Amino acid sequence: MAEDKTNFDAPLIERWLAEQQQWQKTLLTYMDSMVKSEDFLVHLGNAMRGSLLAGKAYPTQPAPAASAPETPSDDKLDQILFALRQLEGQVHDLRLTLDELQADKKRTPRKAQPPKPKDPQ
Amino acid sequence: MNEAGPEQERDQERELEALLELSRRGRAKLERLHEVLTTPGHFGTGATPATVVYRENKLRLLRLLDETGQPREGRPPVLFVPAPVSRYFILDLLPGRSFAGHVAAAGFDVYIADFGTPSREDRFADLEYYVEGLVRRCVRTVSSLTGEDEISVVGYCLGGTLSLLYSALHPETVRRLVLLTTSVDGDVEGGIPWVAHRMGLSGEPYDNPRLVPAAEVKSWFEMLAPGSNSTLGRVSDLWDRLDDAPERLREVRTMASWVDDVVPAPGRLLAELYRKLGPGSNGLMKGTVSVGEQAVDLAAVRMPVLSVSAEKDTIAPPAGVDAVRRVVPHVEILRLPGGHVGIVAGRAAAALWKRTVEFLGA
Numbered sequence: 480m481a482e483d484k485t486n487f488d489a490p491l492i493e494r495w496l497a498e499q500q501q502w503q504k505t506l507l508t509y510m511d512s513m514v515k516s517e518d519f520l521v522h523l524g525n526a527m528r529g530s531l532l533a534g535k536a537y538p539t540q541p542a543p544a545a546s547a548p549e550t551p552s553d554d555k556l557d558q559i560l561f562a563l564r565q566l567e568g569q570v571h572d573l574r575l576t577l578d579e580l581q582a583d584k585k586r587t588p589r590k591a592q593p594p595k596p597k598d599p600q
Numbered sequence: 601m602n603e604a605g606p607e608q609e610r611d612q613e614r615e616l617e618a619l620l621e622l623s624r625r626g627r628a629k630l631e632r633l634h635e636v637l638t639t640p641g642h643f644g645t646g647a648t649p650a651t652v653v654y655r656e657n658k659l660r661l662l663r664l665l666d667e668t669g670q671p672r673e674g675r676p677p678v679l680f681v682p683a684p685v686s687r688y689f690i691l692d693l694l695p696g697r698s699f700a701g702h703v704a705a706a707g708f709d710v711y712i713a714d715f716g717t718p719s720r721e722d723r724f725a726d727l728e729y730y731v732e733g734l735v736r737r738c739v740r741t742v743s744s745l746t747g748e749d750e751i752s753v754v755g756y757c758l759g760g761t762l763s764l765l766y767s768a769l770h771p772e773t774v775r776r777l778v779l780l781t782t783s784v785d786g787d788v789e790g791g792i793p794w795v796a797h798r799m800g801l802s803g804e805p806y807d808n809p810r811l812v813p814a815a816e817v818k819s820w821f822e823m824l825a826p827g828s829n830s831t832l833g834r835v836s837d838l839w840d841r842l843d844d845a846p847e848r849l850r851e852v853r854t855m856a857s858w859v860d861d862v863v864p865a866p867g868r869l870l871a872e873l874y875r876k877l878g879p880g881s882n883g884l885m886k887g888t889v890s891v892g893e894q895a896v897d898l899a900a901v902r903m904p905v906l907s908v909s910a911e912k913d914t915i916a917p918p919a920g921v922d923a924v925r926r927v928v929p930h931v932e933i934l935r936l937p938g939g940h941v942g943i944v945a946g947r948a949a950a951a952l953w954k955r956t957v958e959f960l961g962a
Contacts, residue, residue, distance in 0.1 A: 491616055498623055505627050508634055522637045525860075529834025531636065531853040532860035533643040538815040554808075560721035564657045568733045571656055575740045582747065 629842035636849045643857040646692035646712065648701040654741040658716030661738050663745075664692075664704045675709040676775075677742050677751040678960055681735060683758035685817055685865045688714040690858045691756060693945045694851070699953055703754075706957040709746060713738045713759075717863045723811040725866040727765070727873065728892035735766045739773055750775035750903075752960050756944060757781050757916060761877070764924075765889070768896045771903060778956055779907040781916040781940050784927065786882040788920030792870075793878035795820045804874070809867030818862040824914045859941065885927060898927045905931040906959045908943065908952060915940040932959070 489497070512519040518534075525537045646662065649669060654661035663671050680700050682688045691712055692700045704710040713734065718725065742751050752775045755763030760782025767774045783791050804812065841852060876883040876890070883889030889896045905928055909921035922933050936943045936951055943952050 491613060491620070494620060495616070498620060498627075502623070502627055505630055505634075509630075512634065512638055516638075519637060526633060526637065526838065527835070528831055529836070529838045530860045531838065531849070531856040533641060533853055533857045535644075535861065537860055538813070538818050538862060540813065540815045557721040558724060561724040564721065565729065565733070568656055568729075568737060571654075571737055572740070575737065575744055578744050582744070 629839065632842050632846055632849065635846050636853060639846070639850065641850050641853060643854060644687070644689065644861065646689045646700070647695045647698045648692050648704060650692075650712070653711070653745060654738065656734065656737060658718060658722065659734050659738075660714045660716060661741055662688075662712045662714055664700060664710040664712070666704075672704060672707075672709040673746075675707055676960070677709045677711065677746045677748055678703055679738055679742055679751055679753050680710065680712040681738075681753060681755040681759035681763045682713065682715070683756060684715040684718075684730060684762075684869070685758060685863060687858055687861050687863065688712055690941065690945050693858065694854055697851075697945060697949070699944055699949065699956075702953040703957060703960065706961070708752075708957075708960060711738070711742050715863075718811060718866050720811050723809045723867045726868045726892075727762075727876070730762050730869065731765045731769065731891045732894075735762050736770065739766070739770070743773065748775075749773065752776040752778070754778040754956065754960075755780065755782060757940070758873075761873075761884075764884075764898075764901070765891055765896055767903065767905075768898050768900045769891060769894060771900045774903050776960055776962075777901070777903055777905045778959065779905065779921075779924065780944060780952070781908065781910055781913055781921055782924070783916040783920040784884045785920040785923035786877045786879055786884070788917050788923065789879075790824070790917035790920065791915060792820050792824070793874050795823050796874060797879045804867040804871040806868055806871040806875070809871060812865040812867050812870060814862045814864045817865050818860070821862065821915065855941070855945070858945075885923065887927070901928050902930075904959070904962070906934060906956070907931050908934045908936060908955075910936055910938050910940055910943045912938060912942075913940040 509523075513523070521536050522531075522533060525532045528537045530537050646664075649665040650662040651665060651671070652660045653663045666672055680688075680691050682691055692698045695701070700710050700712055715734070739751060739753070743749060750773055753763045753767065755761070755778070757780065760779040763777060764779060764782065764784070767777050786793060804810070841849065844852070875881055876888075881888070884898065887898065905924075907921060907924045907928075909916070909918035911918060913921070918935055922935065925931050925933055934952075934955055936948075938946055938948050943949055
């Protein structure tokens with residue numbers, strides 16, 4: 480942003496004119512950023528809601544159309560998807576149990592095999 | 601003729617001078633805002649280098665790395681469990697302002713559970729899914745990676761509730777437990793369940809749950825924090841803040857990027873928490889809480905426990921947090937000045953970090 484070089488000894492009218500020019504520069508800088516960067520628009524929108532949230536838009540309630548009631552088939556599909564998520568977890572559990580068993584095996588040295596009884600013959 | 605006298609002219613000049621000064625200050629604020637909005641910063645991710653050691657559904661288990669990019673192998677492991685209704689990076693906010701980073705720098709092998717952002721199917725996730733599923737598998741993964749049978753767990757807010765329930769169900773796997781601003785007494789007024797209670801709602805539907813939109817979760821937090829629940833109030837606060845130096849504003853922005861980045865919440869989890877732990881039922885204090893089919897007995901929590909409350913906490917009122925001593929009598933209680941977020945990541949968070957490191961290392 481342009482540096483403010485106000486001459487405080489200048490007459491009031493001149494200082495007002497200089498201030499107006501500074502405002503124009505400030506507004507142009509904003510417009511320039513708005514045109515160049517979509518992120519800036521999002522961030523400016525957040526600031527207008529009183530938030531400095533970066534990277535995404537400030538959370539707002541979805542429009543009524545967006546939160547239309549789900550159909551029974553949507554519901555079933557979600558339940559199936561979630562059941563798959565649970566299965567994914569159970570598979571991880573199984574893998575962790577196998578890892579633990581292997582680690583236990585390594586930790587516990589193999590017991591020496593008792594010698595086979597000699598053939599009496 | 602109506603000519604202004606010299607006195608009147610001086611008055612007018614003074615007014616114009618005052619207006620000019622006002623204009624200059626307003627413009628300076630807007631210029632500072634522009635600078636802050638266009639400066640890249642540290643937003644939305646943890647501050648400390650980390651590697652993902654486990655993934656499940658939206659969850660990522662992060663392991664913090666040292667300065668050379670290596671895991672801190674051979675050090676005592678610590679798992680941080682944040683609240684699943686907000687983002688994890690409050691525990692690892694900024695370089696020099698990271699709770700988890702501080703614990704790691706003190707010589708611990710630190711892991712953070714990032715629960716991620718739930719999507720529609722996750723509305724069916726319940727307490728059992730979180731405690732016996734995600735948290736338990738995080739602990740198991742850490743144990744598997746480090747070869748340690750017991751690890752320390754640090755739970756924040758609702759993450760503390762999950763950690764406490766987990767520790768009661770699997771005490772043999774938890775070496776030390778830290779509960780940060782974790783409300784235990786549901787009858788103490790305050791917190792999200794009380795918002796629902798005051799509004800005359802019986803909580804979320806359990807059987808046909810919805811994914812509670814982020815904006816709605818945010819509005820509950822706003823109801824608990826007077827002053828932040830109107831756009832006008834927030835804009836006015838921000839306008840006042842724009843007098844701060846850009847460096848300070850960037851810090852504020854990082855914090856705002858956590859506070860305002862709330863995630864949607866699984867409705868079934870909220871419904872279960874309200875029904876089991878909320879006002880009236882108060883299952884943790886009454887000993888009636890269960891996770892799935894398993895009854896939870898807090899008497900099983902025999903490992904050393906540190907519970908930390910914040911004096912000005914409106915989300916987890918300190919009286920409800922400190923009540924843990926009635927159900928876990930050997931708990932060490934620490935009450936710190938500050939609010940729910942400030943004690944973890946604010947400028948005065950050093951007191952919490954120091955005590956936590958001492959406690960974990962004892």
